[in-house]
Amino acid sequence: MPTSAEPTRDTAAHDGATHDTATAAHDTNDDVWKSDEMVAQWVAGAAERERRRAGQRRLMAELLPFDDDEAFTFVDLGAGTGAATKVVLDRFPRASAVLAEYSPQMTAEGERALSGYEGRFRYVEHDLARGGWPDELPSTVPAVISSLCVHHLPDPRKRALFSEIFEHLAPGGWYLNYDAVSTEDPVVEAAWLRAGDRLDPEAAAKRAHRSPEEERRHENHVRHMIPLAPQLGFLRDAGFEGIDVYWKELDYVLYGGRRPASG
């Protein structure tokens, strides 16, 4: 049985799950991320997943415009156990992180996972679905990162979040997001599945034989997931420049941009 709360590849379009149909229904996000059992399963699979995405994590850190020995504080939104944070802290030994997270279980696991970085990180409780920028977060930061979390937010919140990030970035400050996206093009979707199944020979069987619990996790995973293009549009509308998809493989992307240096 897979030990991941991130299901095997299967797109939102494939399931017919869209943000429009999901918004009125009970939001299952809490059921996944505030469940001891689900979080324990997610943590159990973390080492293997992190091995697979080490390159993307590293690239996110390399895109940050800081000198090797520069002291700066960044914010990690929906930080979970701090997998993205850790890579930035390793890359920039004088950096400090503020991790925004709404799950007590993920926060507790993160406190443990980051214990070797004592004094360089703190968690702030924050529900990204509610919005606003809590006072406990620095009001101006030179960098904000997020990974594998924005896809859990309904579209109006994705859009509003990108504006909130922009407002709280220092001039020239960067926002980078690593996440999964969906597609509305069935040809693209079939290509993603074909290649994904060839790269992971167990993927098709896992998809075909989900337990009810895995099915719930999968539904939660895809329910607010949307294509890449509108997300880049939200960045543009918020005022970001230097917007690019800095890395992409099938349905996983690393995109971002910066607040203009003046203005």
Ligand SMILES: C[S@@+](CC[C@H](N)C(=O)[O-])C[C@H]1O[C@@H](n2cnc3c(N)ncnc32)[C@H](O)[C@@H]1O
């Ligand atoms: C797939 S995990 C990714 C964690 C981490 N960013 C990483 O890359 O390993 C998704 C995280 O988003 C958090 N999350 C989901 N919805 C959230 C919300 N509304 N507000 C804050 N965090 C949220 C979950 O609790 C979980 O820690």
